[in-house]
Amino acid sequence: MYLPGSIVTVLSDTYGITINEHRSVSGGSINQAYFISTNKGRFFLKYNPSAPDDFFDKEALGLATLKSAETSMRIPDVIAAGNPQEGIPAFLLLEYIEEGSSGNSLGFGAELAKLHQTRNEYFGLDEDNYIGSLPQYNGQYDDWISFFREKRIEPQMKMAFNSGRLSKNLDANWNRLATELENIIPPCKPSLLHGDLWGGNYLFDTAGTAVLIDPAVYYGHPEVDLSFTKMFGGFSEDFYRGYESVSPLEAGFEKRVPVFNMYPLLVHVNLFGGHYATQFERFLRSF
Incomplete structure (x- = not known):
């Protein structure tokens, strides 16, 4: 993909940014991404011709929310967010x-x-x-179980049922599990979450400090983020030791991981189908 001239023009006319050099870099499976060197410094630019109007506005808000928390993790500064216009993709x-x-994985966990x-x-x-590219429905709930059921699992299951990626026969299995959630998941206070914390959504800078990117923020159960880190093999043992040095996990966490990871697994079902659907069905049919 090429860097659209319309974005180059917007950056110049609106922000006074002249691009001297640019190169394509990894930006995930959703967006096109570039490193750009300009008269005002070096920046990371991503764009998406098919993004919803508010797509990058929401990401910018998520980054700002993470930045407002009192941690030493780095969160990239937002320089500009452009909504799609005629001939100009969202960026x-x-x-x-x-x-x-x-x-410093130990520090990252802490x-x-x-x-x-x-x-x-x-x-x-x-x-x-x-x-990712899917809508994440939020709202405000007094209890975690209702929120998890009504705003995380059920909308994604409905999407998968409607697309045919999951069998509607799984609804009975889900209903059985849903009645047991209060016995499986310990109570908690609403915690600020990254919301999409897999290995591709963080990095370490040259000083070894953790950097969070591509958030899907909301306030939820802290074990959501920790479970997500285990979805594709897990983070380092130092990371988990660092976490527990500040907030020890309640007994039985490992058994709760697949329950929490129903949500990201369903997201992958709806984005990619295939073996993710098989994996989800295998887990849910055990109930």
């Missing part, structure tokens, strides 16, 4: 953070625990946002 311009070769100590009066968020 997000961020501070460029150079990736280091290694980092700082994530501190992020989770950022509390709220309710579960959810006062507006909807996105996880």
Whole structure:
């Protein structure tokens, strides 16, 4: 993909940014991404021709929410967020953070625990946002179980049923599990979550400090983030030791991981189908 001239023009005319050099970099499976060197410094630019109007506005808000928490993790500064216009795709311009070769995983875990100590009066968020390219519905709930059931699992299951990626026969299995959630998941206070914390959504800078990117923030159960870290093989043991040095996990966490990971697994079912659907069906049919 090429860097659209319309974005180059907007950056110049609106922000006084002249691009001297640019190169394509990894931006995930959803967006096109570039490193750009300009008259005002180095930046990370991503764009998406098919993004909803508010797609990058929501990401910018999520980054700002994470940045407001009292942790030493780095969150990229948002320079500009452009909504799609005729001939101009939606784009997000961020501070460029150079990736280091290694980092302080122990410190990363401890700082994530501190992020989770950022509390709220309710579960959810006062507006909807996105996880990947899919809508993430929020609202404000007094109890975690209802929120998890009604705003996380059921909307994604409905989407998968409607697309034919999951059999509607699974509804009975889900209903049986849903009645047991209060016995499986320990109570908690609403914690600020990254919301999409897999290995591709963090990096270490050249000083070894953890950097969070691509959030899907809301206030929820802290074990959501921790479970997500285990979805594709897990983070380092130092990371989990660091987390527990600040916030020890309640007994039985490992058994709860697949329950919490129903949500990201369903997201992958709806985005990609295939073996993710098989994996989800296998888990749910055990109930």
